[in-house]
Amino acid sequence: MVIGVLALQGAFLDHQKSLTACGVDSIQVRKPEQLEGLSGLIIPGGESTTMGKLMNQFNLFEPIINLGKKGVPIFGTCAGMIMLAKDIIGSDQPRLSLMDIEVERNAFGRQVDSFETDLxxxxxxxxxxxAVFIRAPYIESTGESVQVLASYRDKIVMARQDNFLAAAFHPELTNDLRIHRYFLSMIG
Structure with missing residues (x-):
């Protein structure tokens, strides 16, 4: 089993460290051909508009969408959750539109409003x-096939739809491997 971690920006190295701690091999993905043969893909946090521009520049949108449509599990954290969303409130930025969720960017405030909490x-x-929230989004609404996994102050912060998993927080920034293990359990 090899998990790809989109390595255009964000905490991709921390996701790789978590995967290694789970006993799983990972590779950094920057080119479409690096998606071939993966068992799963993680789209890390970062800045979603910049990530979208870089994904366009490196021709990654269509290959990642095809990967998801083939049933390969994809996990998006923070900006990765935004990239998975079908709709982004007040934005027409490029996105994968793989999950039937509508998200609000920077929903908990600015960088100085970042926080940690127990979920x-x-x-x-x-x-x-x-859970570590950094300029975090939240899910405003979900389609019928989306399973809400966690909420914080009545805001949806983690959800799953079929082979897609999204979290508004950063599990890679803690030593707790339960979220990554959950993602790995979605494979095969």
Whole structure:
């Protein structure tokens, strides 16, 4: 099993460290041909408009959309969640539109409003998971086939739809591997 981590910007190295700690090999993805043969893909946080421009520049949109449509699990964190969304409130920026979710960018405020909190995610564990929110988005609404996994102050911050997983927070910035293990459990 090899997991690709989109390595255009953001905390891709931290995702790779988490995958290594889970005993899984990973590669950095910057070119379409690097998507071939992957068991899964992680789209990390960063700045979603810049990420969209870089994905356009490197011709990654269509290959990633095709990967998702083939059923390969894709996990988006923070900006990665925005990239997976079908709709972004107040924005027509490029996105993958793979998940039937509508997101609000920078929904919890500016960089100085970043925070950490404990989240209860019943589908993953009974014990709380530490969540790091950095200029985080949230999910405003979901389609019928989307399963809400976690909320914070009545805002949806984690969801799953078929082979797609989205989190508004950064599990790669903690030593807790439960979210990454959950993603890996979606494979095969």
């Amino acid at each position: 209860f995610i019943p589908g993953i564990d009974k014990e709380p998971i530490r």
